[in-house]
Amino acid sequence: MNLSMFTSQPIGFVRSPHKDTSQVPRGLGAKHDADGVLAILAEFELGLTDIEGFSHLVVLWEFDRASGFELLGKPPSDDRPHGVFATRSPRRPNPIGLTIVELLRREGNELHVRGVDMLDRTPILDIKPLLSGVPAEKLRRGWLAEAEARRG
Amino acid sequence: MNLSMFTSQPIGFVRSPHKDTSQVPRGLGAKHDADGVLAILAEFELGLTDIEGFSHLVVLWEFDRASGFELLGKPPSDDRPHGVFATRSPRRPNPIGLTIVELLRREGNELHVRGVDMLDRTPILDIKPLLSGVPAEKLRRGWLAEAEARRG
Numbered sequence: 001m002n003l004s005m006f007t008s009q010p011i012g013f014v015r016s017p018h019k020d021t022s023q024v025p026r027g028l029g030a031k032h033d034a035d036g037v038l039a040i041l042a043e044f045e046l047g048l049t050d051i052e053g054f055s056h057l058v059v060l061w062e063f064d065r066a067s068g069f070e071l072l073g074k075p076p077s078d079d080r081p082h083g084v085f086a087t088r089s090p091r092r093p094n095p096i097g098l099t100i101v102e103l104l105r106r107e108g109n110e111l112h113v114r115g116v117d118m119l120d121r122t123p124i125l126d127i128k129p130l131l132s133g134v135p136a137e138k139l140r141r142g143w144l145a146e147a148e149a150r151r152g
Numbered sequence: 153m154n155l156s157m158f159t160s161q162p163i164g165f166v167r168s169p170h171k172d173t174s175q176v177p178r179g180l181g182a183k184h185d186a187d188g189v190l191a192i193l194a195e196f197e198l199g200l201t202d203i204e205g206f207s208h209l210v211v212l213w214e215f216d217r218a219s220g221f222e223l224l225g226k227p228p229s230d231d232r233p234h235g236v237f238a239t240r241s242p243r244r245p246n247p248i249g250l251t252i253v254e255l256l257r258r259e260g261n262e263l264h265v266r267g268v269d270m271l272d273r274t275p276i277l278d279i280k281p282l283l284s285g286v287p288a289e290k291l292r293r294g295w296l297a298e299a300e301a302r303r304g
Contacts, residue, residue, distance in 0.1 A: 126244060
C-alpha cells in the first residue's frame with residue numbers, strides 16, 4: 001500500500017461574499033445561491049479552454065481555515081452525531097471541499113459562478129465539468145432524510 | 153494569497169477489478185458498473201458511522217499513477233483538444249479523481265460499491281454522501297454533447 005503523502009497547490013482562489021464561516025448558510029435546506037468568482041492563476045488559464053459550454057462545474061477546494069478533524073460529529077442539520085464521511089463537515093482527515101456551481105460566464109481567467117458556499121480567498125484545487133446527476137428516485141439520503149422527516 | 157502546498161494522505165484504498173488503465177472503460181457513454189470495495193483504514197473506520205443510509209457516495213481519490221499534467225489535451229471522447237478543467241483527464245495540476253458510486257453494503261471498514269472506475273490499489277482521499285443531482289433539463293454538457301451530436 002502506498003501510504004505516502006500527496007501534495008496539492010492552488011490553481012486559483014475563490015472570490016466570495018462570505019468573509020467568515022458565520023455568513024455561510026448551513027444545515028438542512030440551506031440555499032447556496034451566492035454569486036462569486038473562481039479566479040484562476042494565469043499559468044493555468046489554458047486549462048479553461050471550452051469550459052464555457054458547461055452549465056455546472058464541480059469545484060474541489062481546500063478548507064484552509066479548518067483545523068484538525070473529528071471522525072464523529074454533530075452537523076448543523078441534526079442533533080445526533082454522524083461519521084464524518086456521512087457528512088459534509090469541514091473537519092475531515094483530508095479537508096477537501098466540493099461545491100457544484102452554475103457557470104454564469106467566463107471572462108478570461110475568471111469564472112463567474114452562482115452557488116458559492118466557500119469563504120473568500122479559498123484555494124481552489126480542481127475544476128471538473130458536471131456530466132450528470134443521479135435521478136431523484138434512485139437517491140436515498142440516509143440520516144438527513146430522517147432528520148428532515150422528524151422535523152416534519 | 154495562500155500559495156502554500158497542501159498535503160493529503162490516504163484514508164483507505166480501492167479494490168478494483170481494473171489492474172491497469174487499459175481495462176477502465178473510457179470515453180463517450182462509457183459504462184462504469186464494475187463492483188469494487190473501498191477498504192478504509194482501521195483508524196478512520198469510526199468516520200463511516202451512518203454511511204449505510206446513503207445510496208450513492210462521492211469518492212475523491214488520487215491518480216497516483218498519472219505523471220505530470222497537460223493543460224490542453226484530447227480526451228478519448230473527442231478528436232479535438234479541450235482544456236483540462238473541461239475534461240476528466242487524469243493529467244491534472246492536482247491529480248484528484250472523483251467517482252460517484254452506489255453503495256451496495258458495508259462490512260465493517262469495507263464499503264462494497266458499484267461503479268468503480270479507479271485502478272486497483274488507488275488511494276482514497278475522502279468520501280462524501282451524495283445529496284442531490286442536477287435536473288437533466290438544467291444541465292448542459294458543452295463539447296461532450298456537441299461531440300455526441302456530431303457522431304449522431
